[in-house]
Amino acid sequence: MSEAPTGRSLGLLVCLQCRATVRALQVPHPRCPRCYAHLFQRKPHSLAATAALLVCAAILYIPANLLPVMYTRTIFDDEQDTIMSGVLVLLQSSWPIAVLVFIASIVVPLLKILSLGVVVFSVWRRSPRYRTQRSELFRMVEFIGRWSMLDVYAISLLVALVQIRSLAFVSVGWGALAFAAVVVLTTFAARTFDERLLWEAPP
Amino acid sequence: MSSVIVCPSCDLAHRVGMAPASVGTRCSRCRAPLQRPENGNIDTAIALAICALVLFFLSNAYPLVTIQVNGTTRATTLLGAAMGLYTQGHAGLAALVFTTTVVGPFLQIASLLYLLFPLRSAREAPGQNTIFRLLAQVRPWTFVEVFMLGVLVALVRLSAYARVVPGVALWSCGLLMLTLAALTSRTTPGQFWRWVDRSRT
Numbered sequence: 001m002s003e004a005p006t007g008r009s010l011g012l013l014v015c016l017q018c019r020a021t022v023r024a025l026q027v028p029h030p031r032c033p034r035c036y037a038h039l040f041q042r043k044p045h046s047l048a049a050t051a052a053l054l055v056c057a058a059i060l061y062i063p064a065n066l067l068p069v070m071y072t073r074t075i076f077d078d079e080q081d082t083i084m085s086g087v088l089v090l091l092q093s094s095w096p097i098a099v100l101v102f103i104a105s106i107v108v109p110l111l112k113i114l115s116l117g118v119v120v121f122s123v124w125r126r127s128p129r130y131r132t133q134r135s136e137l138f139r140m141v142e143f144i145g146r147w148s149m150l151d152v153y154a155i156s157l158l159v160a161l162v163q164i165r166s167l168a169f170v171s172v173g174w175g176a177l178a179f180a181a182v183v184v185l186t187t188f189a190a191r192t193f194d195e196r197l198l199w200e201a202p203p
Numbered sequence: 204m205s206s207v208i209v210c211p212s213c214d215l216a217h218r219v220g221m222a223p224a225s226v227g228t229r230c231s232r233c234r235a236p237l238q239r240p241e242n243g244n245i246d247t248a249i250a251l252a253i254c255a256l257v258l259f260f261l262s263n264a265y266p267l268v269t270i271q272v273n274g275t276t277r278a279t280t281l282l283g284a285a286m287g288l289y290t291q292g293h294a295g296l297a298a299l300v301f302t303t304t305v306v307g308p309f310l311q312i313a314s315l316l317y318l319l320f321p322l323r324s325a326r327e328a329p330g331q332n333t334i335f336r337l338l339a340q341v342r343p344w345t346f347v348e349v350f351m352l353g354v355l356v357a358l359v360r361l362s363a364y365a366r367v368v369p370g371v372a373l374w375s376c377g378l379l380m381l382t383l384a385a386l387t388s389r390t391t392p393g394q395f396w397r398w399v400d401r402s403r404t
């Protein structure tokens with residue numbers, strides 16, 4: 001089978017900002033003639049940057065799930081909630097919401113870290129198999145990743161609302177910060193990754 | 204007449220017609236969206252942006268929710284959610300919430316209005332390229348729809364202990380979410396540069 005013509009083989013660059021296809025010029029730092037964004041054949045240091053951000057996110061995923069995200073102090077008792085115990089509390093009042101939070105806060109970040117891990121590893125190995133599926137997996141991960149911020153917003157609202165002195169008082173735990181860091185780091189990891197690396201010819 | 208475009212997701216070159224696509228096309232190799240169809244004119248986009256701006260101000264000016272426990276009432280605004288985190292010493296988290304719910308949507312709406320208004324009369328805003336690139340950086344950090352669901356989760360958790368009254372901002376925030384979604388789908392980078400190219404010829 002003959003090689004399909006690619007931007008690289010034809011000497012064309014595509015602007016990732018405005019999606020214009022332009023002829024590659026032999027200058028040090030080419031810029032898009034239409035929107036003046038930097039043009040790259042491939043995003044620089046893509047694989048290393050994505051892998052580094054991903055490792056950080058994977059490490060922070062542990063405290064994000066083990067440390068309490070929220071402390072509740074009422075006249076009756078003191079409570080501390082991790083992400084998981086928060087889901088269990090919700091399960092008593094409304095199970096659809098509990099399932100939603102479970103998926104958004106526990107399944108989605110884990111899925112995101114694992115999928116990005118698979119994608120990065122396969123690019124590093126230059127695996128030629130299931131390229132279309134991996135490409136679609138990456139785009140799906142990019143799309144659903146934002147939903148894991150759900151719990152951070154819910155906590156921020158509870159903190160702002162439940163400040164009734166002598167009755168109930170809610171404060172934030174460090175788990176919430178670790179959790180938000182996982183979301184931000186994985187978002188950056190997905191953004192630094194260059195999808196075109198998935199389609200690089202095997203050695 | 205035809206021209207060559209390169210898929211930004213897998214670098215495959217495609218031969219396409221010169222006319223703007225009437226239907227969306229996908230890359231034949233990686234199935235990423237390649238061309239989006241022409242959708243709506245610039246006036247619709249401006250109208251949506253103005254609508255979003257009004258909703259944005261409403262969402263920030265009025266309380267989001269009010270709770271009542273034993274005769275005590277407490278309300279919070281959109282800004283209050285970020286401020287609550289800040290007063291508890293979590294400046295990083297507060298900054299993240301503030302950026303994704305207030306700064307992000309505002310920059311997105313304001314920069315679009317700044318770009319589209321002059322373009323409507325075939326002129327280009329000063330610093331158009333810089334603002335456009337800023338817009339592309341800001342877009343992934345607008346989490347209004349996730350915030351709305353977060354509010355819902357918080358309300359369900361509270362409803363067991365307190366009387367919860369939804370405020371004006373809750374409704375306007377919901378509408379803002381829908382308006383922003385419509386606005387974003389109508390002002391894709393491809394569509395924006397199509398307007399620019401058209402004003403240049």
